Amino acid sequence: MTHPDSYLNRRRFLIGSATVASSLQLGCDKQQQVVAPTETGRKQAPLRILMLGQPGVEEIISRGWQAISEQELKIEVVELERANSDGIGDVFLEAATKADLVIYPLALVGEAARSDTVVEITTDDIQRIESKVGPLYSAARNGAARYGASTFALPLGCKLPALLSRSKLEPLESWESYDKLVEDEWDGMAAEPTADGWAGTMFMWRCSGLENWLFERGSLAPTINTEPYVKSLDLMLRTNSRYTQRDCTPDQIWSLVAAGELQGGIGFPERSSESESDARLLSLPEAETVSKVMLDPFSPVVSLSANCRQTSASKLFIAWICGGEGSGSVRRQIAGMGDLRDGGISSGDAGAYESWLSQQLQAPLIAACPQLNSAMGYLTVLDEQVRRALAGECTAQEALDDVAERWQSLTSTEGLEEQMRAWRMAQGMRS
DSSP: OOOOOOTTOOOOOOOOOOOOOTTSOOTTOTTSOOOOOOBTTBOOOOEEEEEEEOTTHHHHHHHHHHTTOOOOEEEEEEEOOGGGOTTHHHHHHHHGGGOSEEEEEGGGHHHHHHTTSEEOOOHHHHHHHHHHHOOBOHHHHHHHSOBTTBOOOEESOOOOOEEEESSOOOOOSOHHHHHHIIIIISTTOEEOBOSTTTHHHHHHHHHTTOSSOSBOTTTOOBOTTSHHHHHHHHHHHHHHTTOSSOSBOHHHHHHHHHTTSSSEEEEOOSSGGGOOOSSEEEOOTTHHHHOEEOOOTTOEEEEEETTOSOHHHHHHHHHHHTTOTTHHHHHHHSTTOOOOBTTSSOTTTOOHHHHHHHHHTTOOEEOOOOOOTTHHHHHHHHHHHHHHHHTTSSOHHHHHHHHHHHHHHHHHHHOHHHHHHHHHHHTTOOO
């Protein structure tokens, strides 16, 4: 396998794929457990896991793993703040050199693959996992398990925003219809995610059906400040001016609607364990005609580190965390994670949001998130400028002009050819 060119100009030792012994049972076979291999007469070294996320998840993962394996886990959590993520990519790439496995945001997959920080997950390994825990939903496979022509990561959760309503509601054909709903029927008692770190992503969700997605394909010139995007942001500003609640996260909106403090809005639960609700859930406006899905750039994925020293045990852990016995309860307790596979949860176990999400993730068309070098820098710039516009500090055009200018600067710094290659691969094309 030939890896993509390394933009960091460094080569790391690539760990060869080891075949998992056929006698080891992976996944959700309830008659047998996943047991990490042990070496006779010698205590097995802990499996080293690096995770970008919130502190406190170590115990949840370790407790679930210990139920099916005697091997110790050594989990290092690097705190990831969505509102302050610029620069986390460099921290991650450095810390990953001391790990066997890495759990990190989808937006960083491109940087991790191009810098040889993670290695490809082979077709045989993917088929082995799917034979035990089921295939990924289409959107999760196309949007999170593909980078170029290869698979460098497997998704552990892919949250999507839902249109929430306390009352009966028909699917909305446009964002203009949503604006009218907020004003006339809900009297402003609604909200959408515009908290620090969320506003830019919400704007991209509103725009996911637009042509010339984010960049011109041939030149990587930003399209973010062209007329369709400006009109979309203008409408977003108008609707937000009607809301009685602002600067909310998706989870806060989910809770407010469930409690009856809002009539509706756009949101989802942070943890799948909190996915039950009396609210009605629909796809975002225009979803019936657009049918494109953009996954949250902060969706968690898992990869095998290029510096892995326990390949077989690491592959067993990946198979387990992706859907093996007992891992479902682990994922449902961790923010951003959930079930992504056919047969992963039964209808009786699924909450309202999980049931709705499983249908949404079967959409085959993807609007790629910007898996570029310095990906978090691009996302931070967009979020900052959308929030400036929401605060009334500038117009939609001024905000997006600034985004385009700063994106071009980032592209120039990282190298145009490298970034064009990265963008092609983010869209599933060969480099």
